[in-house]
Amino acid sequence: MSKTKELIVLPGDGIGPEVTKEAIKILQTVCKRHNKKLRIRSFPVGGASIDRYGRPLTEEALKACKESSAVLLGAVGGPKWDDQPKDKRPEAALLQLRKELDLFANLRPITTYKSLLQSSPLKREIVSGVDIMIVRELTGGIYFGRPRFIEQTENGExxxxxxxxxxxxxxxVAHAAFKTAANRNRKIISVDxxxxxDSSRLWRKTVQESAxxxxxxxxxxxxVDNCAMQLVRNPKQFDVILTGNMFGDILSDEASMITGSIGMLPSASLGEEFAMYEPVHGSxxxxxxxxxANPIAAIASxxxxxxxxxDMPEAALEIEEAIKGTLEDGFRTADIYGHSTKEYRATTSEIGSAIDKHLSPNLKPGNLL
Structure with a gap:
């Protein structure tokens, strides 16, 4: 009998609860198909936690994350909490989770779908066949560096x-990137x-030594500036991109438009003990x-x-194929809708249900619309 896995869900703010609901629906389907037992617990995080508890992440939620098999995060933030002190803003929860769980390697796959090539602002021949994995260092760099402050000077702040x-x-993180590349096309471009x-000079020296x-x-x-240009000019030259925290944040958002929408991008944040999964998009x-809202990034996460x-690699492939099949059937949320007669303008839950139907063994082709 398989051991029960525990999933902690942190729905968050804005569209976070909407997309995580669809992702959980898909996860429950594949767990049932593969006879995996899953226990799910949910905690508020970000603005939702501030409203309820006065802080963006509670000790109870953090403890649960540390005792889980995996964490699924929706998204955090919104104008409602913009005036909070920086340590009480919703985004502080995200940074705390990454640091406390030591999630140092962030994997962000950039994959184009044949049925969505027209959604990209780039030419079809440029984006067709793109398959990139961005490996972003996640717990160091400028987002966590000290000192950091704003001070008053004679001329202002x-x-x-x-x-x-x-x-x-x-x-x-270099080791994580090389391990990833070994299972792909065995090519890494390190960006600095x-x-x-000086930090980048150490980065390049250390990556060369690790190689x-x-x-x-x-x-x-x-x-990094050349990489930003090359992602638009010739994205197919990339296999694995290894880079630091801030550069990875910016480049992956740029690369999201290769796929047509940031609503398509999943991510995995991995450490030695813990893992957290979240769509790249915001709240x-x-x-x-x-x-x-487009739930595909959350479902792909x-x-x-x-x-x-x-430990369900077959289920991962099944979900990815179900996403592909749903897009080929013409289902589109607003961010990827192209007004074609072959497309169906779908809601968040309709996309989730269409993907879920593709996972059903009794599905008959052509009965999704």
Whole structure:
């Protein structure tokens, strides 16, 4: 009899609860198909937690995350909480989770679907066949550097943030990237700003040293500004992109438009002991409650969860194929709707249900609309 896995769900704010609801529906379907027992517990996080408890992440929620098999996060933030002190803003919960769970490697796959090529702002021939994995360092760099402050000066205010990396921090995320590349096309492009930044010079030196342990992997280096340009000019040259926290944040959002929408991008944040899965998109408070949110990124994040945390690689493939099939059937949320007669303008739950039907063994082709 299989051991029960525990999933902690942190729905968050805005569209977070809407997309996580659909992701959980899909996860329950594949767990039932593969005879996996799953216990799900939910806790407020971000603004929802501030409203209820006065802080963005409670000790109870953090403790539950540390005792779980995996964490599914929706999204946090919104204008309602913009005036909170920085340690009480919804985003502080996200940074605390990453740090407390030591989730140092963030995997962000960038994959295009044949049926969605017209949704990309780039030409079909440029985006067709793109399959990139961005490996972003997640617990170091400028988002966590000290000191950081705003101070009063004679001429106004001065804001300071510190960008720093240690050899150890770089080595462990580099190892994760090389391991990832070994299961793909064995090519890594490490992205930095070593022509200007000392932290990037250490980054490049350390990655080069780490590469000696992986002689079968081709390693190249690229400056971040050039990488931003190359992602638009020729994204198919990339296989695995390894980069730091801030650069990875920016580049993955840019790369999301290759797929047509940031609503398509899942992510897995992995550490030695813990893992958290979340869509790359934000809380989108402007469309919250309108049933217009794209749940595919959250559902694809559950596929990554099956692959990396729940020991269900077959289920991961099934979910990914179900997403592909649903898109081929013409189901579209507003962010990827192209007004074609072959497309169906769908709500959040309709997309989830269509993907769920593709996972049903009794599904008959052509009966989804």
């Amino acid at each position: 001065r804001g300071v943030d510190t960008l720093s990396y240690t050899t150890e921090e770089i080595e462990r 700003k070593s022509n200007v930044l 000696k342990q992986w002689p079968e992997i081709e390693l190249q280096h690229m400056l 989108a408070p402007d469309i919250a409650g309108q049933r217009a 559950v596929a990554l969860m099956c692959r990396y945390s729940l």
